[in-house]
Amino acid sequence: MYKGLLRRILFHLNPESAHHFTTSLFHDLLRIPGMAALVRSIFRVRNKKLEREVFGLKFENPVGLAAGFDKDGTLFRDFRHLGFGFIEVGTVTPLAQGGNPQPRMFRLPEDKALINRMGFNNRGVKHMAKQLKNRPKAFIIGGNIGKNKVTPNEEAVKDYEICFRELYELVDYFTVNVSSPNTTDLRALQDKEPLKALLAHLLNLNVELGSPKPILLKIAPDLNESQLQDIVDIAQELKLSGIIATNTTIDRSNLESNQNVINQAGGLSGKPVRDRSTEVIRFLHAQLKGEIPIIGVGGIHDEASALEKLKAGASLIQIYTGLIYEGPALVKRINKAILKEA
Ligand SMILES: Cc1cc2nc3c(=O)[nH]c(=O)nc-3n(C[C@H](O)[C@H](O)[C@H](O)COP(=O)(O)O)c2cc1C
Numbered sequence: 001m002y003k004g005l006l007r008r009i010l011f012h013l014n015p016e017s018a019h020h021f022t023t024s025l026f027h028d029l030l031r032i033p034g035m036a037a038l039v040r041s042i043f044r045v046r047n048k049k050l051e052r053e054v055f056g057l058k059f060e061n062p063v064g065l066a067a068g069f070d071k072d073g074t075l076f077r078d079f080r081h082l083g084f085g086f087i088e089v090g091t092v093t094p095l096a097q098g099g100n101p102q103p104r105m106f107r108l109p110e111d112k113a114l115i116n117r118m119g120f121n122n123r124g125v126k127h128m129a130k131q132l133k134n135r136p137k138a139f140i141i142g143g144n145i146g147k148n149k150v151t152p153n154e155e156a157v158k159d160y161e162i163c164f165r166e167l168y169e170l171v172d173y174f175t176v177n178v179s180s181p182n183t184t185d186l187r188a189l190q191d192k193e194p195l196k197a198l199l200a201h202l203l204n205l206n207v208e209l210g211s212p213k214p215i216l217l218k219i220a221p222d223l224n225e226s227q228l229q230d231i232v233d234i235a236q237e238l239k240l241s242g243i244i245a246t247n248t249t250i251d252r253s254n255l256e257s258n259q260n261v262i263n264q265a266g267g268l269s270g271k272p273v274r275d276r277s278t279e280v281i282r283f284l285h286a287q288l289k290g291e292i293p294i295i296g297v298g299g300i301h302d303e304a305s306a307l308e309k310l311k312a313g314a315s316l317i318q319i320y321t322g323l324i325y326e327g328p329a330l331v332k333r334i335n336k337a338i339l340k341e342a
Contacts, residue, residue, distance in 0.1 A: 002328065015106065030078050064316060067144035070088075071092070086141065086316070089142070090144030097122065099122075104266070110255075110257045114270055117182045125166045153185055160201075218247055221280055241292070242294065254272065269298070278296070281313050305322075
């Protein structure tokens with residue numbers, strides 16, 4: 001149904017309006033008595049064989065909603081009914097910020113891809129904390145944290161610390177996002193020394209605050225092998241809980257969509273990042289020898305691309321662009337395919 005009528009209507013709207021339209025329509029729909037249970041009965045797959053225990057947390061299934069979809073923690077209560085095993089909220093920054101001027105999200109239908117340069121638009125970490133109060137505890141929520149645009153890299157640690165403290169009691173795991181291409185120089189924080197300093201600081205704080213939370217690092221697909229090796233070394237030395245591979249790419253090779261859209265600045269997601277993201281997962285898995293779990297994300301649009309990430313070494317997977325192109329039934333299709341392989 002989604003790929004027939006609904007997607008055709010939505011793709012007439014600009015991508016950001018389509019996001020707001022769909023999420024608010026879904027919210028209203030779920031207010032109808034009995035609707036949440038009906039949606040769950042359609043989309044949720046429950047089976048012991050889908051359950052996973054990763055970095056000390058129990059997941060109902062390994063398919064998550066990637067960061068950036070629920071930037072403010074206002075959607076997870078609705079979207080968990082679609083059968084996700086977990087949802088990552090954010091990226092959130094200490095202070096609210098508007099992000100880049102619109103338009104800032106573009107469809108590349110011929111490539112089943114998106115380009116976005118949202119620029120961490122969000123209502124700030126205090127607002128997110130309010131959304132997460134009294135949340136259902138049985139459902140896993142990750143908090144993806146970043147820095148404000150106006151904060152220079154030399155002071156970035158402070159921003160991550162503010163978000164970390166504010167969400168400490170409210171999320172199940174943290175993702176340190178240093179890989180968005182849309183905040184100037186953010187990705188320089190992936191360099192060995194600043195990255196080590198940032199992660200070590202958060203890990204110390206984690207112990208100090210009393211009940212340590214898993215801390216994951218989200219990396220770009222554009223790192224070369226020596227940069228990836230640095231990530232491996234840091235992850236092992238600091239005993240990180242996990243790595244999320246990958247964020248969007250700045251690479252624009254082999255695209256077939258309209259050149260004007262391809263030339264838009266921002267991060268590319270969807271089918272074109274599939275292979276590179278899987279390659280990164282495979283490399284990390286081989287180097288880490290399975291000691292540090294990986295969440296695989298990038299270009300999962302069907303059962304085969306999901307299974308490929310798991311076979312490459314991912315313990316869990318996440319989707320974003322696939323949801324836009326394939327619709328919510330994708331989550332169920334993937335879970336069924338995983339079951340079949342089990
Ligand atoms: C519109 C949009 C916004 C995003 N915002 C964030 C973000 O705020 N933080 C983050 O870590 N990743 C963000 N991402 C990246 C996704 O979480 C994911 O890593 C990437 O899109 C690759 O997966 P996909 O091909 O399934 O979309 C965003 C992606 C899109 C398309």
